[in-house]
Amino acid sequence: MAAERRTVDESYWMATAPGTRYPPPDSDLTADVAVIGGGIAGLCTAWELVRAGLDVVLLEADRIAAGVSGYTTAKLTALHGLVYARLETRYGPDNAALYALSQQDAVERTAALCDELDIDADLERAAACTYLEDPRRTEELRAEAGAARRAGLDASFVTGTELPFPVAGAVRVEGQFQFHPRKFLLALAERITGAGGRSMSARASPGSTTVCAAVCRPRAGSRSRRVTPSSRRITPSSTTRCCSPG
Numbered sequence: 001m002a003a004e005r006r007t008v009d010e011s012y013w014m015a016t017a018p019g020t021r022y023p024p025p026d027s028d029l030t031a032d033v034a035v036i037g038g039g040i041a042g043l044c045t046a047w048e049l050v051r052a053g054l055d056v057v058l059l060e061a062d063r064i065a066a067g068v069s070g071y072t073t074a075k076l077t078a079l080h081g082l083v084y085a086r087l088e089t090r091y092g093p094d095n096a097a098l099y100a101l102s103q104q105d106a107v108e109r110t111a112a113l114c115d116e117l118d119i120d121a122d123l124e125r126a127a128a129c130t131y132l133e134d135p136r137r138t139e140e141l142r143a144e145a146g147a148a149r150r151a152g153l154d155a156s157f158v159t160g161t162e163l164p165f166p167v168a169g170a171v172r173v174e175g176q177f178q179f180h181p182r183k184f185l186l187a188l189a190e191r192i193t194g195a196g197g198r199s200m201s202a203r204a205s206p207g208s209t210t211v212c213a214a215v216c217r218p219r220a221g222s223r224s225r226r227v228t229p230s231s232r233r234i235t236p237s238s239t240t241r242c243c244s245p246g
């Protein structure tokens with residue numbers, strides 16, 4: 001008999017890290033760059049810009065790290081479902097290798113940030129797996145493992161995983177990470193405001209949303225431009241789902 005599957009509609013990451021509230025601003029803001037959205041994309045972008053010495057305002061319509069970033073499978077990995085075989089076929093091995101390098105660099109950079117900024121985000125080195133339960137598709141996994149290996153990742157095809165149910169096979173990539181995304185992002189938000197900045201609130205979408213902002217002071221000599229809060233809610237870009245199964 002097939003194992004019973006439970007679905008859970010709560011997020012462990014949301015339940016185990018505190019919420020945030022940044023006060024709204026009471027006037028127009030000036031900044032070099034306005035970063036819209038306090039998810040992982042916005043916070044990492046804002047941090048890099050702050051670190052480069054720019055005057056950054058981060059606008060979040062709801063709460064920091066409470067969008068998609070608060071509901072992920074918490075993998076930091078260069079393995080994204082089944083992508084390397086397709087990249088190799090379509091764009092050639094050099095470009096597939098470039099993609100792998102960029103992804104692994106991003107993984108290592110996030111881990112290095114935890115270290116550098118002294119962020120305790122439950123970061124653990126772990127293997128990443130993309131598995132399939134359908135035995136008719138194991139060739140796809142073998143092809144993916146081969147392409148990922150040629151692209152430079154420490155990848156292999158395996159039939160055994162640590163999952164609590166049987167799988168037909170999996171692509172396993174060593175040297176990846178798992179972490180607590182919200183612990184990482186809430187701490188990063190603090191570091192952003194702490195990097196010589198002030199935190200304040202902002203109005204991004206009058207009448208429909210309250211926007212919070214973390215504003216960081218510019219380095220001496222940097223030029224600022226006025227940021228006018230938009231009355232239109234901007235739709236976030238589509239998300240990349242990078243979790244198993246493949």
Ligand SMILES: Cc1cc2nc3c(=O)[nH]c(=O)nc-3n(C[C@H](O)[C@H](O)[C@H](O)COP(=O)(O)OP(=O)(O)OC[C@H]3O[C@@H](n4cnc5c(N)ncnc54)[C@H](O)[C@@H]3O)c2cc1C
Nearest residue numbers: 037039040041059060061067068069072073074075234240
């Ligand atoms: C089930 C699931 C599991 C996943 N697992 C993984 C994984 O293990 N590893 C991985 O790397 N990726 C994973 N992903 C993908 C990853 O979670 C997303 O790509 C990533 O979190 C998206 O981050 P983001 O910052 O773009 O979006 P979000 O985290 O959604 O942040 C966008 C923010 O913008 C704000 N916003 C929107 N409009 C405005 C506005 N007008 N003004 C101000 N603020 C605004 C929103 O309130 C929100 O907080 C997963 C995705 C899903 C759905």
